[in-house]
Amino acid sequence: MAEKQPLVQVENLSKHFIVGKSVLRAVDNVSLTICRGETLGLVGESGCGKTTFGRTLLQLYRPTSGTIIFDGKNVSGMKRRELVSFKKDAQIIFQDPYASLDPRMTIGDIVAEGLNVHFSLSGEEKRQKAAALLQKVGLGEDYISRYAHELSGGQRQRVGIARALAVEPRFIVCDEPISALDVSIQAQVINLLIQLQRDFSLTYLFISHDLSMVRYISDRIGVMYLGSLMELADNETLYSDPVHPYTQALLSAIPVADPDLGTVRQRIKLEGEIPSPINMPSGCKFHQRCRCAQEICSRELPELREVAPGHMAACHFAGELSRT
Amino acid sequence: MERILEVKDLHVHFNTYAGKIRAVRGVSFHLNRGETLAIVGESGCGKTVTSKALLRLYKPPQVGIGETSQILYSGEDVLKMGKKRLQDYRGHQVGMVFQDPMTSLNPTMKVGDQIAEALLIHNKISKKEARTQAVEALKLVNIPNPEKRAECYPHQLSGGMRQRVVIAIALSCHPSVIVADEPTTALDVTIQAQILDLLAEIKEKTGTAIILVTHDLGVVANFATRIQVMYAGQIMERGTTREIFYQPSHPYTEALLNSVPKLSSKDKGELYSLKGTPPDLILDLACCPFCARCPYCMPICRERMPEETALSDTHRVSCWLQHPSAPAVGSLNNARKAGE
Amino acid sequence: MEQIPQEKFRIVGVEEGGTEHAARRQVGYWQDAWRRLRQNKTAMAALILLAVLLVMTLIGPNLTGYSFEQMDREAKNMAPSAQHWFGTDDLGRDLFTRVWQGGRVSMTIGLLGALVSTVIGVIYGSISAFFGGVVDNVMMRIVEILISIPYLIIVILISVITDSHSLGTLILALTLTGWCGTARLIRGQILQLREQEYVLAAEALGVSPLRVIVKHLIPNTLGLIIVGVTFDIPGYIFSEAFLSYIGLGIQPPETSWGALASAAQQNFRFYPYQLFLPSLMIALTMLSFTLLGDGLRDALDPQLRQ
Numbered sequence: 001m002a003e004k005q006p007l008v009q010v011e012n013l014s015k016h017f018i019v020g021k022s023v024l025r026a027v028d029n030v031s032l033t034i035c036r037g038e039t040l041g042l043v044g045e046s047g048c049g050k051t052t053f054g055r056t057l058l059q060l061y062r063p064t065s066g067t068i069i070f071d072g073k074n075v076s077g078m079k080r081r082e083l084v085s086f087k088k089d090a091q092i093i094f095q096d097p098y099a100s101l102d103p104r105m106t107i108g109d110i111v112a113e114g115l116n117v118h119f120s121l122s123g124e125e126k127r128q129k130a131a132a133l134l135q136k137v138g139l140g141e142d143y144i145s146r147y148a149h150e151l152s153g154g155q156r157q158r159v160g161i162a163r164a165l166a167v168e169p170r171f172i173v174c175d176e177p178i179s180a181l182d183v184s185i186q187a188q189v190i191n192l193l194i195q196l197q198r199d200f201s202l203t204y205l206f207i208s209h210d211l212s213m214v215r216y217i218s219d220r221i222g223v224m225y226l227g228s229l230m231e232l233a234d235n236e237t238l239y240s241d242p243v244h245p246y247t248q249a250l251l252s253a254i255p256v257a258d259p260d261l262g263t264v265r266q267r268i269k270l271e272g273e274i275p276s277p278i279n280m281p282s283g284c285k286f287h288q289r290c291r292c293a294q295e296i297c298s299r300e301l302p303e304l305r306e307v308a309p310g311h312m313a314a315c316h317f318a319g320e321l322s323r324t
Numbered sequence: 325m326e327r328i329l330e331v332k333d334l335h336v337h338f339n340t341y342a343g344k345i346r347a348v349r350g351v352s353f354h355l356n357r358g359e360t361l362a363i364v365g366e367s368g369c370g371k372t373v374t375s376k377a378l379l380r381l382y383k384p385p386q387v388g389i390g391e392t393s394q395i396l397y398s399g400e401d402v403l404k405m406g407k408k409r410l411q412d413y414r415g416h417q418v419g420m421v422f423q424d425p426m427t428s429l430n431p432t433m434k435v436g437d438q439i440a441e442a443l444l445i446h447n448k449i450s451k452k453e454a455r456t457q458a459v460e461a462l463k464l465v466n467i468p469n470p471e472k473r474a475e476c477y478p479h480q481l482s483g484g485m486r487q488r489v490v491i492a493i494a495l496s497c498h499p500s501v502i503v504a505d506e507p508t509t510a511l512d513v514t515i516q517a518q519i520l521d522l523l524a525e526i527k528e529k530t531g532t533a534i535i536l537v538t539h540d541l542g543v544v545a546n547f548a549t550r551i552q553v554m555y556a557g558q559i560m561e562r563g564t565t566r567e568i569f570y571q572p573s574h575p576y577t578e579a580l581l582n583s584v585p586k587l588s589s590k591d592k593g594e595l596y597s598l599k600g601t602p603p604d605l606i607l608d609l610a611c612c613p614f615c616a617r618c619p620y621c622m623p624i625c626r627e628r629m630p631e632e633t634a635l636s637d638t639h640r641v642s643c644w645l646q647h648p649s650a651p652a653v654g655s656l657n658n659a660r661k662a663g664e
Numbered sequence: 665m666e667q668i669p670q671e672k673f674r675i676v677g678v679e680e681g682g683t684e685h686a687a688r689r690q691v692g693y694w695q696d697a698w699r700r701l702r703q704n705k706t707a708m709a710a711l712i713l714l715a716v717l718l719v720m721t722l723i724g725p726n727l728t729g730y731s732f733e734q735m736d737r738e739a740k741n742m743a744p745s746a747q748h749w750f751g752t753d754d755l756g757r758d759l760f761t762r763v764w765q766g767g768r769v770s771m772t773i774g775l776l777g778a779l780v781s782t783v784i785g786v787i788y789g790s791i792s793a794f795f796g797g798v799v800d801n802v803m804m805r806i807v808e809i810l811i812s813i814p815y816l817i818i819v820i821l822i823s824v825i826t827d828s829h830s831l832g833t834l835i836l837a838l839t840l841t842g843w844c845g846t847a848r849l850i851r852g853q854i855l856q857l858r859e860q861e862y863v864l865a866a867e868a869l870g871v872s873p874l875r876v877i878v879k880h881l882i883p884n885t886l887g888l889i890i891v892g893v894t895f896d897i898p899g900y901i902f903s904e905a906f907l908s909y910i911g912l913g914i915q916p917p918e919t920s921w922g923a924l925a926s927a928a929q930q931n932f933r934f935y936p937y938q939l940f941l942p943s944l945m946i947a948l949t950m951l952s953f954t955l956l957g958d959g960l961r962d963a964l965d966p967q968l969r970q
Contacts, residue, residue, distance in 0.1 A: 045512035045513065045514060045515075046512055055864070058868055060864055060867055060868055083870070084870040087868060087869060087870035088870065091868060091869070092864075092865065092868045094861040094864070094865060095861070096861055099860050099861045099862065100860075100861035100862050100864075100865055101862055102862040102879075102880050102883075102884070103884065104880075104883040104884055104886075105879075105880075105883075113866060113869055113871060113879075114869040114870070114871075116871075117869055117870045117871055117872075118869075118870065152601045153367075154601060155601070160865070163865065163869070167869060182366035182367055182539065183366060183539060183540075183541075183580055183583055183584060184366060184579060184580065184583050184597065184598040185366075185601070186583065187583035187584075187595040187596060187597035187598070188597040188598070188599075190595055190597075191594055191595055191597050194594075209512065209513065211513070212584065212585050212586075213585060215585065216585035216595065249514060250513060250514065253513045253514045253516070253517040254513060254542070255516070255517070255520075255540065255542030255543045255545065255546070256542055256545060256546075257541040257542040257545050257569070257581060257584055257586075258545055258569060258586075259545045259546060259565050259566055259569050267517065269517070269518070269521070270514040270517075270518075273482045273484055273485070273515065274482075274512075341699070599678050600678070616678070617678060618677075618678065619677050619678060620675050620677070621675065621676055621677055621678060622672060622673050622674055622675055622676060623671070623672045623673075623674065623676065624668060624672035624673060627672070644673070647668070647673065649668060649670055649672075649673045650673045651673060651674070651675060653675065
């Protein structure tokens with residue numbers, strides 16, 4: 001990649017849900033850019049809005065405000081027909097391999113579902129294409145007439161990938177694609193995703209709470225907390241030199257599969273729990289749990305600003321704090 | 325060291341219409357007083373079944389336990405306990421923490437009452453006393469404002485808090501063993517770290533032995549004294565934490581360790597991945613259950629299950645590669661030398 | 665250590681595709697449901713009884729050689745005998761023939777009524793749930809209004825307006841509000857299903873709403889729909905019986921179980937069997953459908969799958 005061209009530009013995207021009489025701010029004013037051919041990782045704890053962000057991006061939820069520009073076109077202003085062609089370009093892989101496949105449909109029908117919408121193919125052509133896609137994700141042709149419940153978790157996830165690939169997308173949102181899988185199967189799926197990215201020059205938004213997998217697969221990584229982007233940097237920088245106290249705490253909480261390293265490493269303990277996104281704290285959303293919080297943090301919401309080239313953080317003291 | 329719990333040749337099977345599913349196939353191990361034993365494996369390997377069998381949480385006829393199986397708690401066979409003794413044993417001697425804090429608490433009862441209930445069953449104390457002890461238990465698991473929290477219903481607490489309550493219930497009768505089945509899997513990373521710290525602290529304070537069942541090697545690395553790796557209902561390898569992490573001698577253990585990307589390394593090579601999926605436990609499997617996925621598979625592996633070989637006092641592995649006639653293989657070599 | 669030939673220790677590695685094939689014979693959803701239904705003795709007994717009743721309503725009226733309208737002045741109010749298996753009524757009509765003839769009407773109303781109301785209810789409920797928001801709100805308010813109208817009023821109104829008491833009118837009157845319950849049931853189920861990831865996946869692929877409903881949502885509520893139909897049928901049979909009993913239903917010489925019971929009640933003291941037989945049929949049919957519905961609900965519940 002000589003020059004990085006943006007494929008997806010998100011500006012001030014918000015998605016609010018109405019819960020009873022209050023407003024749940026699932027995604028709150030998030031801006032970021034995803035470049036062609038890269039993998040942007042999005043990490044955060046449950047309820048931080050990362051899944052909602054991915055789904056809003058693909059127009060599965062109607063955004064409350066903000067703009068999404070895909071390949072130079074404003075998605076929010078699209079008419080129905082344009083939206084269908086956007087959906088051909090931008091696909092999604094889901095978390096739960098058990099809930100994401102219709103139990104009443106054969107694998108062949110599931111994979112071919114998108115073909116019906118975006119291509120006019122004969123029955124035989126569809127069957128061949130579905131078989132080729134299954135082959136591509138490492139499943140034999142004989143799976144075509146089986147049902148989802150006959151497959152294991154890893155195999156189902158492959159079917160989910162084949163379904164997304166069927167419409168020849170350029171951009172795929174991978175929404176926790178491995179978190180429901182066993183360790184040895186996770187590696188299979190990750191390797192497959194990387195190989196497909198190479199073969200079809202795909203762009204990924206990789207959403208996960210597994211920080212070590214995100215680091216492995218992503219070029220750049222964004223950290224979300226309570227609907228907001230806290231820090232965004234390239235892979236190396238984020239892990240070696242995180243500036244946001246939340247990122248620092250999150251990184252230090254990752255269990256390391258190495259007894260020696262674990263005891264050497266200093267852990268930043270996070271006290272308390274994530275506040276509810278309905279009663280959002282004033283000021284910086286993290287200030288109640290932040291070990292470096294000062295008076296200003298409870299008053300003013302810090303803007304996401306560039307602390308180094310390509311390294312953004314939303315903290316009043318970003319760049320001034322030491323790591324421990 | 326005193327062996328507080330000893331499992332001998334445990335077999336557990338489920339009777340389904342499709343046939344007998346043999347989930348645990350001849351597992352033997354022991355737990356010393358005050359230590360932490362981790363049982364590690366992927367879903368369906370029999371680790372949860374094993375842990376539930378320790379408390380005899382299975383009822384016939386759907387579930388059967390092998391006739392030769394024994395679970396000895398301080399020499400007494402749990403499988404032969406009477407109803408009354410068993411009730412006393414669960415809770416008083418062995419407490420259990422389940423995976424999902426959402427479903428392991430009764431949503432219609434205040435958490436304080438739920439802890440008190442456990443206390444009242446096992447002790448001859450007044451209700452008031454039970455209440456006081458319940459608040460004590462909440463204090464033990466570091467819940468702020470325990471008096472106030474005791475009046476809460478489970479849905480008013482967050483996931484991490486709820487898991488603390490579950491731990492408080494398990495601890496309330498001062499058991500000498502706690503069986504924790506994936507206690508952090510349903511929680512976020514930062515909360516997971518808090519719960520693990522809590523368990524470590526409790527172990528320190530009360531001297532309770534812990535059996536930690538998990539699929540995540542990262543969780544046990546800094547927590548367990550010993551680890552045993554299960555696959556398809558059998559223990560493939562067991563050893564101290566250091567032995568398992570630094571001298572893995574079973575190809576499966578090695579694969580488990582290698583299929584997680586190292587946070588410390590900058591290497592972006594292809595992630596090591598095993599082919600295929602674990603075998604169906606309805607099959608008989610006279611062979612090594614791992615043979616179909618093993619990169620070092622040999623003809624003998626497809627015929628017979630290997631015996632357990634001792635590599636050190638604590639380190640044992642079931643693999644034909646340990647046989648003197650077996651060829652030396654790449655990365656497992658070091659471990660083999662260390663064992664000789 | 666025992667001797668094992670050296671050639672057994674030769675690394676051969678992983679067999680391609682060695683483990684990817686599921687070893688267990690897999691059982692489909694319907695196969696599995698049928699297996700569990702068969703294990704349920706009560707439900708199977710109900711099913712067999714229903715089959716017998718259904719066959720009898722089909723062939724029963726032709727077994728005796730009497731027609732259901734044929735009167736015989738010589739043989740009024742006769743007790744069951746070799747000539748007249750169930751006896752005769754006050755006009756000398758053969759009751760065996762009439763009971764099964766009436767059964768045809770009752771069964772038809774039960775089956776057709778349940779079918780019509782289910783089809784309408786499914787369509788209405790799924791549209792309401794799928795589009796949600798304002799659409800859902802308006803559609804559900806309409807249902808609530810319809811449900812609050814007593815169906816007796818509707819039946820009377822319709823029979824006044826159309827001036828007919830035929831089978832069709834009766835079904836129309838009964839189903840006019842009867843589908844509301846099904847619509848609510850289906851709406852609830854689909855609201856749950858539409859949050860499922862496979863529905864989101866279809867939306868992400870750009871599949872049209874109609875196709876999502878037809879291909880994903882309705883097939884996945886089929887179990888619930890079948891159970892609903894089974895429980896609806898006895899309701900319709902009973903409603904028809906009730907209407908006929910109070911004189912608003914089927915008119916003579918056509919008959920139904922309710923009409924038979926109604927006609928018999930005047931002479932009930934003297935000829936109790938005239939009332940007893942049609943009542944027994946109503947009771948047996950309703951009981952069987954209810955028991956079968958219970959069995960089906962258990963059999964089709966995916967949570968009870970082993």
